[in-house]
Amino acid sequence: MTCFSTPLAGYLLVAALLFAIGLAGALTRRNAILVLIGIELMLNAANLNLIAFWRFGPHPEMLTGLMFALFSIAVAAAEAAVGLGLVIQIHRHLKTTDLDQISRMKG
Amino acid sequence: MSIAFVVLALLTLAGAMAAVTLRNLVHCALALAVAFAGLALLFLQLDAQFVGFTQILVYVGAVAILVVFAILLTRGADDGKAGTVFSRTWLAGLGIAAAVFALLGWAVLRSVRGLAQAAGTPAVTVENIGQALMSRYVLPLEIVALLLTAALVGAVIVAMYEKEGAR
Numbered sequence: 396m397t398c399f400s401t402p403l404a405g406y407l408l409v410a411a412l413l414f415a416i417g418l419a420g421a422l423t424r425r426n427a428i429l430v431l432i433g434i435e436l437m438l439n440a441a442n443l444n445l446i447a448f449w450r451f452g453p454h455p456e457m458l459t460g461l462m463f464a465l466f467s468i469a470v471a472a473a474e475a476a477v478g479l480g481l482v483i484q485i486h487r488h489l490k491t492t493d494l495d496q497i498s499r500m501k502g
Numbered sequence: 503m504s505i506a507f508v509v510l511a512l513l514t515l516a517g518a519m520a521a522v523t524l525r526n527l528v529h530c531a532l533a534l535a536v537a538f539a540g541l542a543l544l545f546l547q548l549d550a551q552f553v554g555f556t557q558i559l560v561y562v563g564a565v566a567i568l569v570v571f572a573i574l575l576t577r578g579a580d581d582g583k584a585g586t587v588f589s590r591t592w593l594a595g596l597g598i599a600a601a602v603f604a605l606l607g608w609a610v611l612r613s614v615r616g617l618a619q620a621a622g623t624p625a626v627t628v629e630n631i632g633q634a635l636m637s638r639y640v641l642p643l644e645i646v647a648l649l650l651t652a653a654l655v656g657a658v659i660v661a662m663y664e665k666e667g668a669r
Contacts, residue, residue, distance in 0.1 A: 402507070406548070407610040409511045413518055413537075415603030420522025422595025423588050428527065428572055432534050435565060436518050439541050442553075450548045455624035458634050462642075464553050465631075468560050469646045473653030475565045479572040480661035486576040495589055 406447035414440035427482045427492045431475065438471045506547060514540030525587055527573045535566040549623055552631050 417436030442464045449460025486492050517537030524530045538561035545554035
């Protein structure tokens, strides 16, 4: 297959598919936690892209993509903690995590 | 295209697909852990050992457990209710996701043809990474440390039990 002539294309396509799955999950699920799961999947797809470009790029000894992925993992962990804390607080207030029912900003 | 890559890619994608489609939220969290583990193995296959083990520690170890805790803490009202788990606007969301994938795939297939093959395996040790973190990347490292502290304090304050009438 010509489209898989370089291994980089395989990794990039897997990352693109993972991103699309995460986006579909974030846009179509009703539960707020599932939306956060979709966002985590999208962040991970971006990390896979960074690592693949680092590995197949011209200067892997510069560690640029590797460091970017490490910092991105740290930021994603912080985002997950705050996001899940918000979901728990919303559930405590409104007794639901169904995003179709949460439609007002006022507590 | 090695066999290992195909197996790991299928494992990751199947885990991700299950995580966003399954009905039971706990099953979703388990499928998410499988997807994260598959990604960690893909990182290991790309010779990024440090990032692979960080992925296992942070995602499989911490984020997946955090998601399980959140699912168990928000149990109740809307569980076991008949009806769909998907939003009213699911068709538009699916269309947007498909369009994004088509665009990304088109861009990848068009642009990657001219790229050179990889040079030999990069010899990156944990020592290299540590020295880079302490010299060239010391400012981002400090900023991430500050961000993690702020996020920790913020998450605790947001999720802390709210007293009646204190609002």
